[in-house]
Structures are given as structure tokens and as C-alpha cells.
Amino acid sequence: MASQQIEIYNTLTRKKEKFTPLHPPFVGMYVCGPTVYDDVHLGNCRTFISFDLIYRYLVHVGYKVRYVRNITDAGHLEGDRDEGGDKFAKKAKLEQVEPMEIVQKYTLGFRDVMRMFNTLPPSIEPTATGHISEQIEMTKEIIAAGLAYESNGTVYFNVEKYSQKNNYGTLSNRKLEELLEGTRELGGQDEKKGRLDFALWIKAKPEHIMRWPSPWGIGFPGWHIECSAMSTKYLGKTFDIHGGGMDLIATHHTNEVAQSQACNHCEPVKYWMHTNMLTVNGVRMSKSAGNGFLPMELFTGSHKLLEKGYSPMAVKFFMLQTHYRSTLDFSNEALQASEKGFDRLMNAIRTLEKLKVSDKSSSDIKALHQKCYDAMNDDFNSPILLANLFDGVKTINSIHDRKELISKEDLSLLKKTFRDLVFDVLGLKEEKISSNNDELGNNLMALIIDIRNEAKAKKDFPTSDKLRDGLAKIKISIKDTKEGTTWEIEK
RNA sequence: GGUCGGAUGGCCGAGCGGUUAGGCAGAGCUCUGCAAAAGCUCCUACAGCGGUUCAAAUCCGCUUCCGACCUCCA
Incomplete structure (x- = not known):
């Protein structure tokens, strides 16, 4: 059992709440991971470092945490509202490689960076492309629940119908009418019924490389469904903590809640946590x-x-x-x-x-x-x-x-x-080297310090300072303490 | 335009009604051959204007700036 009583700010209620896991001592935590079509920038890193701190602390106080952080390697479109080109395909074309090469390159790069920041790897790091069937199943269930419809090979989530029995804007604290005001009118030939509707499954155009068969034809999953499918699979229909950047609240997480609710008929998450921007x-x-x-x-x-x-x-x-x-x-x-x-x-x-x-x-x-x-x-x-x-x-x-x-x-x-x-x-670690297993280096330093101390004893300060300054130039710093002279390498 | 969040000392940043936040920088002192490191001391602010209160950076109202989201983004 945990040794500390933690309070967490919950985006759902907009206040701090006592943290009580659903099934102590177990804690399920899902964090929206990176979309690996480009190098992670520092802002992304901040979010993952924040959740690393949270993960580390929960583990430290005695919880058994299953930390799931996805890798988005498909389904992300660059345009608004489910239009525009696929980010992976675009980048692949640019670099003249397969989309999965892009995914591999930036996934590895991401992990390298996170390792440099000394963050712990998640318990599970699932990919969207590895969970296509789960996403298709979930989409089928949402259709069966009457909250999604297929239109010309693409499946949309019906936000207005969902809103009749559920509150769609809880996370962002907004009403449906307000949300509708922000959207544009639908054109006549639009496949969507409602302006807020979003895609669960998207029909692949002929040039689209990343494609999978489905009951609705050849296509690929929408962006939001992967998190609902994978969090449900690994953490259950309702789990403790879901995290991500604040920028995900309005669209991604709002849609995630709706999908999960529509499919599983329960609140998916107890505590929503969001990190602020860099x-x-x-x-x-x-x-x-x-x-x-x-x-x-x-x-x-x-x-x-x-x-x-x-x-x-x-x-x-x-x-x-x-x-x-x-x-x-x-x-x-x-x-x-x-x-x-x-x-x-x-x-x-x-x-x-x-x-x-x-x-x-x-x-x-x-x-x-x-x-x-x-x-x-x-x-x-x-x-x-x-x-x-x-x-x-x-x-x-x-x-x-x-x-x-x-x-x-x-x-x-x-x-x-x-x-x-x-x-x-905090997950900090020592970066300087003050002594190491390099016997030659240690012996050389001992000799230099000895010569310098002899010079100091003879008040031959030009010599002692020459040694200290010379070492400083090669990033070795010398300090004369009461206990004797110490040295360390500036890394 | 709508929704939300901010404005804190030279800089970064806590704070959620009464206490020195903390880090960095700056000044002085101690230690030291000189440095470095360390310690001590100083600098002590809360955007503006009203209001509530014995007491407000902290609550309420107004004003002025800034930002985020509403469109892909952690």
C-alpha cells in the first residue's frame, strides 16, 4: 500500500482531489506519446519528463504502476478535420523512404533522447499500427451502439447524437453550442453529417501507402481511436490516470472520452492530468x-x-x-x-x-x-x-x-x-566524473596534484597555477579543500 | 469573436488569507598564496484602481497588458 496521500489536479473537475486508485495497490496510467514522423522537440520532452516524475513518485511511494505510453505511427493527417495528407507518407516521400522507415528512425531517436534525459521506459509502449484490429473492433462497437456511421468508406463519430445522452465538452468545459460556433459550415458534398463529427476510420486514397482492410474497405484508423483502443486493452474500460499535453484537451482527449464512453458505456478515466506548454x-x-x-x-x-x-x-x-x-x-x-x-x-x-x-x-x-x-x-x-x-x-x-x-x-x-x-x-543523475576506473588517468592526476602541491609548498605559485590553468583548459577542475586537493572532469 | 489561464524582486520561478519560498545574478565579509568551493550578511517584489477582512501577492469587482485553445501539434 502507498505510504503517502497524494493529491492530484484533475482536469475533469478543475480542482485538486485526493488520489485513490480504482484497484490499489495497482495504478493504471496512460500518457499520449509522440507522433513519430519527425524529431521530438523540447516541448514534447517536457511532457514526458513531467509524467516520468509522476510515474517515479507513484512507484516510489509503493504503487504498482502500469505505465502505458503509445507511439503514434499511423493515422495522423496534417490537415484539419480528417483531411489532408498523411504525415508519415509526406515525410517518407520527402526523405525517399518507406513510411515505416520514418517511424523506425524517429521512434529510435525519441527513445535515445528520453534515455539521455534519464526517464524510465514505460511498462508498455504500444503502437497504433500494431493495434489495427483492436481499433476496427472498437469502431464496430461504436457503430453498433448507434453512435457512428459509415459514409463512402469512412466512419464518423456522431457527436450530436452522442451529446443527447452524454456531455461531450466536459474536459474542455464547453457546451456543444459553443463548440459548434467555432466550426465552419459543411459543404454540400461533405461526407459528415455533423460539423463536429470526427473520423474513426478513414478510407485510403489510391496513393496512400499505409493501409489495412476493414469492414468498410481499405483504409486506416483515425487519430483519436488508437488511444481509446490501446488504453482499454491494457488498462481496462476505466483506469486511474490519463495524461498528455494541455493542447490535447480540446480535441484529442475530448474525442477519446466520447469514443470510449460510446464503446464501453462508462467513464474511461478517473483522473485527467495535463502538462502545460514550453x-x-x-x-x-x-x-x-x-x-x-x-x-x-x-x-x-x-x-x-x-x-x-x-x-x-x-x-x-x-x-x-x-x-x-x-x-x-x-x-x-x-x-x-x-x-x-x-x-x-x-x-x-x-x-x-x-x-x-x-x-x-x-x-x-x-x-x-x-x-x-x-x-x-x-x-x-x-x-x-x-x-x-x-x-x-x-x-x-x-x-x-x-x-x-x-x-x-x-x-x-x-x-x-x-x-x-x-x-x-526526480530522476537526476551525476554527470561529472571525479574518479573512475581509468587507472592511468587516476595515477596521472595523482602525480600532477602531487607536483602542484610541492610547488605550492615551495611557494612556486607560477608553477602551481600553470598546472591548474592547464588542466582547466582540458576541462579538469582543481579544488584545494581542507581535506586535500580534489579534481573532476567537466562534462 | 467564444472559452480558459496568466501578470510576482535584475532574471527564472513557488505561493491559494497572517510565516524568509528556492535557484541564478549583484554587493560586502570569512576561509584561501591566489582561485574555486563553502558559510554568513545585504538587496526583499507581488500590473493598476477600488472593495471585503483584525489581516490580501493570496478573496471579490473593474481596468490595462500577455498567452493558450477553438485548425495538425506534448
């Missing part, structure tokens, strides 16, 4: 706006708006310093601040391992521990958690400087708190 100069980072940063551009500093590169952990730390439901604005200054803050945190953790114990403690470690968990229990508030951890950093450094004391018992609690929360929950 912005650049106050404007949302998106593919269409062309202001997206690729993770690799960020790591190497090759993007024109960047002054330098930032490591994956510095970027992740930057994201974790903001709550997942707030927008986060991207800038060099903010990134640099995060880079230094992250270094300070990691340095303190190294110091923590060297701390000496006393008979009693001069600060309340148990209270610190509790404040950290309180922060996470309050809708996964990682910025507050980090603020508390930085209070701990101050304590650690003070103890190291002999200005504060810590008991043996408190020291082990402090170590556990930092290890658990920084590494297991």
Missing part, C-alpha cells in the same frame, strides 16, 4: 510555429538562439524547477541559472557522503524529510521539493564546515531523503 519568448514552442528546439541542438549548443550547450540533466533540472501545470519560458539566462543550481545540488550530495556524525543534530532533519514529501504529495510540486532540498544543501554544507551537527540516525535519514528524491523520484 514557451520561447512567451510563445508556445510548436512544430507549426517553427520555434522548436531539438534536444540535440540544446545539448550541443548548435541552435542559433543559444550561447552554449546545456547538459541533459541541467535541462531536466530547469524543467523540474517549474510546476508541470505552469508554462515554462525558455531563455539562456534561465538555463544558465539551472545549470549552476544543478551543480550545487550535486556537489552537496557528494559532500553528504563525507559528513561526520555527532551525538546530536542541530537541525530538524525529520521535518525537512516531511516537507519534501508534502511537496510531492501536493500535485507533484517539484519546485517546492527542490526548494526544500536546497535548504538541505545549506544544512549539508554547514555540517561539513563544522557549523552544524548531525546525529548518526539523522545522517542516514538525510542521505536516504536525498538519494530517494534526487535520484529515484
